[in-house]
Amino acid sequence: MASSKTCMNVLCGTPISTEWRKGWALQCGGSAVLCDKCGSAYEQSIFCDVFHAKDSGWRECNKCGKRLHCGCIASRCLVELLDRGGVICIGCAKCSGVNSMAGDGNPNGSCVPMLDIVGERPSTSADCQIDSERKHIQFDNNTENIGLGHLLQFQNDDTKGSFEQFKREGILLHPGESGNVHSPKLNEVSNGSSQAAKPVIHALAQTNLSITLGSPLGSPNPFSDGVPDERGYNKASPPFQQGLRSRHLLPKPPKSTLAQGLEGSMGIPQICVARPPAEGRGRNQLLPRYWPRITDQELQQISGDTNSTIVPLFEKVLSASDAGRIGRLVLPKACAEAYFPPISQPEGLPLRIQDVKGKEWVFQFRFWPNNNSRMYVLEGVTPCIQSMQLQAGDTVIFSRMDPEGKLVMGFRKASKPITMQETQPSAISNGVHSSESFFPGVFENLPIISGYSGLLQSLKGSNDPHLNALSKHFNPNSGDISWLKSEKHDDQTRKGLLLQSLQVPEKKRLRNIGSKSKRLLIDNLDALELRLSWEEAQDLLCPPLSVKPSIVTIDDHDFEEYEEPPVFGKRSIFVVRSTGGQEQWAQCDSCSKWRRFPVHILLPPKWACGDNSLDQSRYSCSAPEELTPSELENLLRSHIDFKKRKMVPSYRPIQEHESSGLDALANAAILGDNVGDPGTTAVATTTRHPRHRPGCSCIVCIQPPSGKGKHKPTCTCNVCMTVKRRFKTLMMRKKKRQSEREAEIAQRNQQIWGSKDEAEVDSLSKHASLHLDPSENETKSTNELESKCQNENSLNKLSETGQGNLDLNSHPDRVDELRVGVPLVSMTSLLQVANLPLETYLKQNGLTSLMSEQEVGSVSPLPPQTTGDSEGQHLDDSHLPSSNERESSEGEENGDPSEPDLSPNDPQ
DNA sequence: TCACCGCATGGGC
DNA sequence: CGCCCATGCGGTG
Numbered sequence: 001m002a003s004s005k006t007c008m009n010v011l012c013g014t015p016i017s018t019e020w021r022k023g024w025a026l027q028c029g030g031s032a033v034l035c036d037k038c039g040s041a042y043e044q045s046i047f048c049d050v051f052h053a054k055d056s057g058w059r060e061c062n063k064c065g066k067r068l069h070c071g072c073i074a075s076r077c078l079v080e081l082l083d084r085g086g087v088i089c090i091g092c093a094k095c096s097g098v099n100s101m102a103g104d105g106n107p108n109g110s111c112v113p114m115l116d117i118v119g120e121r122p123s124t125s126a127d128c129q130i131d132s133e134r135k136h137i138q139f140d141n142n143t144e145n146i147g148l149g150h151l152l153q154f155q156n157d158d159t160k161g162s163f164e165q166f167k168r169e170g171i172l173l174h175p176g177e178s179g180n181v182h183s184p185k186l187n188e189v190s191n192g193s194s195q196a197a198k199p200v201i202h203a204l205a206q207t208n209l210s211i212t213l214g215s216p217l218g219s220p221n222p223f224s225d226g227v228p229d230e231r232g233y234n235k236a237s238p239p240f241q242q243g244l245r246s247r248h249l250l251p252k253p254p255k256s257t258l259a260q261g262l263e264g265s266m267g268i269p270q271i272c273v274a275r276p277p278a279e280g281r282g283r284n285q286l287l288p289r290y291w292p293r294i295t296d297q298e299l300q301q302i303s304g305d306t307n308s309t310i311v312p313l314f315e316k317v318l319s320a321s322d323a324g325r326i327g328r329l330v331l332p333k334a335c336a337e338a339y340f341p342p343i344s345q346p347e348g349l350p351l352r353i354q355d356v357k358g359k360e361w362v363f364q365f366r367f368w369p370n371n372n373s374r375m376y377v378l379e380g381v382t383p384c385i386q387s388m389q390l391q392a393g394d395t396v397i398f399s400r401m402d403p404e405g406k407l408v409m410g411f412r413k414a415s416k417p418i419t420m421q422e423t424q425p426s427a428i429s430n431g432v433h434s435s436e437s438f439f440p441g442v443f444e445n446l447p448i449i450s451g452y453s454g455l456l457q458s459l460k461g462s463n464d465p466h467l468n469a470l471s472k473h474f475n476p477n478s479g480d481i482s483w484l485k486s487e488k489h490d491d492q493t494r495k496g497l498l499l500q501s502l503q504v505p506e507k508k509r510l511r512n513i514g515s516k517s518k519r520l521l522i523d524n525l526d527a528l529e530l531r532l533s534w535e536e537a538q539d540l541l542c543p544p545l546s547v548k549p550s551i552v553t554i555d556d557h558d559f560e561e562y563e564e565p566p567v568f569g570k571r572s573i574f575v576v577r578s579t580g581g582q583e584q585w586a587q588c589d590s591c592s593k594w595r596r597f598p599v600h601i602l603l604p605p606k607w608a609c610g611d612n613s614l615d616q617s618r619y620s621c622s623a624p625e626e627l628t629p630s631e632l633e634n635l636l637r638s639h640i641d642f643k644k645r646k647m648v649p650s651y652r653p654i655q656e657h658e659s660s661g662l663d664a665l666a667n668a669a670i671l672g673d674n675v676g677d678p679g680t681t682a683v684a685t686t687t688r689h690p691r692h693r694p695g696c697s698c699i700v701c702i703q704p705p706s707g708k709g710k711h712k713p714t715c716t717c718n719v720c721m722t723v724k725r726r727f728k729t730l731m732m733r734k735k736k737r738q739s740e741r742e743a744e745i746a747q748r749n750q751q752i753w754g755s756k757d758e759a760e761v762d763s764l765s766k767h768a769s770l771h772l773d774p775s776e777n778e779t780k781s782t783n784e785l786e787s788k789c790q791n792e793n794s795l796n797k798l799s800e801t802g803q804g805n806l807d808l809n810s811h812p813d814r815v816d817e818l819r820v821g822v823p824l825v826s827m828t829s830l831l832q833v834a835n836l837p838l839e840t841y842l843k844q845n846g847l848t849s850l851m852s853e854q855e856v857g858s859v860s861p862l863p864p865q866t867t868g869d870s871e872g873q874h875l876d877d878s879h880l881p882s883s884n885e886r887e888s889s890e891g892e893e894n895g896d897p898s899e900p901d902l903s904p905n906d907p908q
Numbered sequence: 909t910c911a912c913c914g915c916a917t918g919g920g921c
Numbered sequence: 922c923g924c925c926c927a928t929g930c931g932g933t934g
Binding site: 319320321322324326330332333334370371372 | 925927928929
């Protein structure tokens with residue numbers, strides 16, 4: 001890792017060691033380096049070639065030729081660090097320091113000063129003074145540069161409380177706020193620049209630096225008359241009065257500085273950053289998750305050609321109840337009090353709010369007394385929400401149009417692919433939620449390792465603690481590079497890590513999913529779908545044959561980095577018409593129109609109408625969409641139905657017999673059974689890969705259809721490696737579930753042997769299939785029960801341990817086939833099978849290479865069960881890549897966690 | 909029975 | 922520990 005770079009401090013230039021200093025400046029990616037000479041500190045993104053081996057992560061400023069940040073993952077937090085609008089370009093003296101970030105939102109890498117800078121940036125600046133009006137910040141000559149390093153160092157010195165909050169919120173705190181901020185002056189730098197789009201910096205000849213804070217984005221609450229609530233609420237310090245004070249301190253500019261910023265930034269890509277709130281109240285106290293994130297372009301869209309300026313006020317991610325039928329949108333208290341007219345009566349008052357289309361809505365803005373506080377709501381929002389087609393997880397953005405003071409309500413759909421700028425926790429969690437569900441493309445930019453930022457960012461703020469935990473594991477910004485280490489100890493591969501997180505214990509999962517106290521922005525099914533989709537995403541993430549990843553080693557961990565996301569193909573929806581015709585539908589990346597294809601077409605990950613050269617009638621995005629809105633709705637609905645049905649088994653473990661599983665459904669779809677919405681043309685949909693599409697080069701189709709042409713055990717071709725990798729994944733998951741079931745069975749064991757009650761035996765068997773209804777089979781004979789139990793148990797064990805017909809594409813339809821070959825064995829032995837560790841199996845089957853990468857567990861002394869062998873299907877490496885089972889159902893191996901195919905169906 | 913209203917509850921921060 | 926806020930829930934029409 002050790003290498004040497006030149007200190008970016010323009011007046012220093014000393015080569016500095018890049019020896020990682022763990023535990024320092026963790027929030028920005030895990031480590032930092034210090035210049036030996038001047039002590040300037042740089043977080044690792046400065047040396048982002050670590051993460052971006054290809055181009056060293058640097059871009060050149062078009063103006064001055066200096067190197068700029070690449071906009072890599074870590075450097076993103078610089079934007080957050082500084083002011084959400086700019087990053088200090090440490091290497092760019094000509095531009096004097098503060099630039100919009102090159103990379104994400106500024107591919108040209110042009111230094112676009114976010115601050116007007118006069119003079120030169122000081123080489124060093126130690127202390128800073130804030131004048132009484134907080135308009136100037138002075139740096140004297142004792143400090144190092146005001147660049148990133150200093151900020152980082154400062155942050156690092158901060159106490160844990162504020163440090164944590166900083167990490168979470170991505171902001172610097174004001175003195176006096178929660179947490180201990182030890183250097184309010186520097187905080188002021190951040191906040192100052194954050195509140196002003198274009199503050200002015202006067203540099204004072206390398207000795208000190210004065211920053212004049214610009215005007216705020218907008219005026220204080222125009223609704224506020226400054227009169228305290230007559231009901232006495234918060235009389236001592238009504239929030240809106242703070243806005244009043246702000247008005248005095250920070251007069252409204254003739255024109256919104258935001259608009260100025262807009263003009264000034266014409267021609268460069270807009271950066272969508274969270275804009276800190278306009279008023280003093282918000283600036284100081286609004287949680288960053290309410291900070292409006294809206295691009296200047298969007299602002300201009302709203303304002304149209306009028307001379308009005310749009311002042312973004314706040315935004316809120318719609319909760320389920322917000323978007324639900326109740327029609328009440330809970331407003332963040334602080335926002336409501338800061339930006340909406342003060343109300344003294346619970347009844348509130350009607351509020352006119354214009355949507356982005358110009359349509360005006362009238363909502364009742366009111367509050368409920370709540371624990372000596374208030375809970376503000378907008379009532380009657382349902383029509384508006386529906387009009388904008390918003391759902392839980394989408395974001396509404398409240399702005400104000402000045403000078404009229406008219407309230408404007410915009411929105412941001414969660415389905416929008418997550419951008420690098422979108423780091424706000426609340427917003428992100430939704431990104432995962434709805435954008436993923438069935439819209440293709442969201443995961444397309446998600447390489448397994450190096451491109452995970454979007455996903456991780458999306459997880460970062462998830463309300464799902466598990467997702468949070470996961471993101472914490474993964475997120476380099478979460479500030480703990482130790483995850484690399486710790487995971488090493490756990491011997492978690494990167495994929496295993498992901499799976500591990502997906503494999504939270506069932507109880508935990510259920511508690512989370514079913515908990516009434518959840519604050520999930522996604523409902524239960526969606527949460528489940530999320531898991532499935534992750535797994536599906538893994539399916540889609542196959543390294544292209546021709547692409548070799550660059551391997552980056554960090555702390556003895558190898559990371560594959562792909563220049564292009566190793567995406568398998570574009571997701572599409574397969575449809576069988578009631579007439580029997582099969583077709584495939586996919587959405588254009590460009591115009592979002594749904595286009596029809598023959599089923600055998602495999603679409604590339606990125607596809608637009610223009611690529612549709614085979615079909616002249618749909619060659620252009622301008623071609624009309626074939627589907628009527630209702631047809632599209634049907635298509636999507638049946639797709640969702642399909643996915644929900646797919647989820648039912650795990651969500652509701654009591655598997656109905658009629659629900660013969662994913663494959664049956666898929667087959668039905670393929671065969672034209674009318675299992676979908678009967679009233680629609682699209683009778684069933686599936687994203688399953690059809691078997692052996694002609695001309696398809698996917699992992700399924702490139703293999704011979706039935707057992708021929710097996711690859712050798714030692715084969716390392718892409719197919720074999722991929723299959724092996726998937727097998728490992730599957731095994732790890734099975735192992736996890738196995739141990740869970742072991743515990744459960746052990747618990748039941750005692751009951752069984754303690755009582756010969758047949759009902760309990762039945763109960764056991766039911767438990768084996770996660771079925772808990774002892775009354776259902778009361779009439780069954782003991783023998784029936786026992787044999788059933790045995791069968792089911794053996795099935796479970798066989799499947800669980802990988803013995804017998806272990807099929808990566810386990811097929812529910814084939815459970816019955818399996819049963820035929822399952823001899824009756826004693827329950828004891830079956831339970832022993834359950835205890836047979838995976839490792840044992842792997843060893844016995846020459847799969848130690850797989851085992852070596854698994855968590856090393858205790859190996860059971862029990863001999864392997866032979867029941868599985870009766871199937872005559874030893875699993876070995878040569879078997880893995882072969883397709884005789886695989887062809888049956890590609891995709892199942894990453895499918896439903898509950899794997900209904902492994903659970904016996906409940907006999908009628 | 910349903911929709912709506914107003915408040916209560918409780919997890920999370 | 923207090924506040925915030927998502928959501929549950931009982932009362933009412």
